[in-house]
Amino acid sequence: MASHGIRDRVAIVGMGCTKFIENWGASLDDMMIDASNDAYASAGVNKDDVDAYWFGTAQSAMSGIALARALQLQNKPVTRVENYCATGGEALRQAAYALASGAYDLCMVVGAEKVKDTGFQGLNAFPIPNDGTARSLTAAAMYSMIVPAYGKKYGVDESTMRDVLTHIAVKNHFNGARNERAQFRKEISAEMVEKSPKLAGTLGVFDCAGVADGSAAAIVCRAEDAYKYTDKPIFVKALSFIAGNGGGLTDPSYDYTTFPEIAACAIDAYAQAGVTNPRTEVAMAEVHDCFTPTELVLMEDLQFSERGTAWRDVLDGSFDLNGDLPINPDGGLKSFGHPTGASGLRMMFEAFLQLRGEAPADRTVHSFSDSRKLALTHSLGGYPGEMVSFISLLGAEKD
């Protein structure tokens, strides 16, 4: 089995990202138009310059027509992409491979989700007709099962687990408070996290990502063309995707302390990028902090911490904005909410800003160095035992 990757063969040359918010006054089309126009402007290209489009939305629209109609594209190929919460990243992966194949010269990726027109709480998947036997738990409940399992396996008592999860929530909101595009822009205290109403298991409101509407877009081209559009292109080092087969739901050996799909995805991504020690080569990461215990486990699956030690690294502040490996410097899903199709590109937007040195001073990460040059973005979709995983590695320089 081969996974060669396309290290340094494709570059992101422009991006746009709307504010993520419960956007009662804007439609899906409005948000896609705004993100796309910002991306065109960022790359200095016109709509007609783009050869092909990839449009990621989990369930706000169907088919490429939705984007073509919104942007009034003229006879352009538009591929609609859906891959759960990893939809945005997956859309960019497809566009990047089309460029690497030589099929097109300039492509655009648009991710968007209009979540708040349903009138419901949370993210709710379309009901696909079924036999009525599938579980109907919320995602919060499924992920809450990590907390006792992790604590028990690694001997972390309940109170310490609470401190770890609280630290993650406080950290991400601290970062989000410094981001004008974030939905929640207030720092929160540990006390607020711990006193928030419990939703599922031991998880309270502040252990869970919010919900928001939003859109983000990227213009991509082959690396050799990148400097035609910008003097600060971002090079794709790795794009990895794994779709789990649901084995964790039926396999008694699965213990809810790891996400095997993500561990496998990380191995592939690091191999594509030639990374041998992620903890010392990755300078920042945007990860899928749908729930605080998710981020904790991801630190181990992404090889940032040894198994059973991420909780200590969290408490030590390693992943804080001023830590040696800042995680979610833009505030993460916790601060942004999660418009499914857009989140993966929102993460890349933050990497794009940080790698280009364009993030605002108060949330600029200082971990980049000669030996630590990469940004990682990661999305997952599904549940413990049954998930998809997307990882990108990005850098400001070609190797």
Added chain:
Amino acid sequence: MGTEASRIALRGVDRSLHSGPSAVLFATALPAYADKTNATAIHAALRLPADVPAFDIGASVGSAAGALRMALSTSGDRLYVAADMRTGLAGSADEANGGDAAAALVIGEGDAVVAELIASANVTEEFLDRWRTPGDIRSKVWDDKFSELTYVPAARQAFKNALAAAGLETVDMVGVAAPTARIGAAVAAKLGVAKTIDDLASTIGVTGAAQPALLLCNALEQAEPGQTIAIITCADGAEVIIVRTTPAIAKISPAPSVATQLASGAPVTYGRFLSWRGMVNVEPPRRPEPARTSGTAAARNAEWKFGFVGSRDNETGEIFLPPVRVSADGQRTDQMSPAPMADVEGTIATFTVDRMAYSPSPPIIFAVVDFDGGGRLPIELTDTDLEEVVIGGRVGMTFRRLFTADGIHNYFWKGKMLRG
């Protein structure tokens, strides 16, 4: 409830002496469906062969008692199931005095028989005691005193006729199923039988269509060989059956027994009871309500959905819930055998409580259950207090209605903590 009672009854039968029912008769005064047969869900959950018919009897208490007599007095192996819920408005006598129950009897011939029908009799009366227009949520009652004055002579006459047919002076035990405990006591007092079986009205309540079979089950659990038992049902007249126990009665001990189930009850708050009954509308979570079950998908997956049958990999022995066609390594297709799991117990690997998901009885308590001998399923727990759920806790499976959408009842299995 009917399925659960049937499972208990069938478990208690020595399969070397009885090959299983060749028909299912399901009696209730509160059918889940009209037009569609209800007994087929029980049939499916019990995984009975397709050539075993399943019929509904109903929908009245008197019909349930009559069907019991007909099941006992005609030849053939059959499963008689009676289930009922007493619905009543808040504050009503039915609400206070009614109970929900199901009872099942495996009927047949040969050495497994624990009691034989020796006589029956009936006095039929057309009068307004209780009635309910189909679709109504409660029954209405004319006048309890009038009912009593009608039932007592009818029951005495029917009992007398039955004794005559049996050639008996009296019986060892009598059980009276009546629309109220008061009527039951008034009838019992006039029969001259030394022992009256507890009608369970003060514990379970009056259980309508389930009561005749429930009282018979309760009597049989207490009976010794060679005893005669009369069950009298006061419903639109009086129906009497008299059975005599055989030596085999000493060898049967249904688990759990009626007494055990009574002892293991737990309180339910009144507010929760009212919401279960649909008498109080509780604010639902701001989440989509469940979509209706697909009839075609349910039919394709009936072995799983109703029978709780997974698949077992012929080569590795791995068990998959729900069943799959492809092996875990993806290398082999259609090399699986059915793995019936309804009677397999399991252990909780981890669990949680969901305070947001839609449920007719929130919050949902949910556990990842590892079954003895293999197989894992994340599944909802029922009849369970959160305080008693622990990693390592033991769980058995129980057949339930998860929800109803578009008039379609969604039946499937839930886990239930095993106590003791």
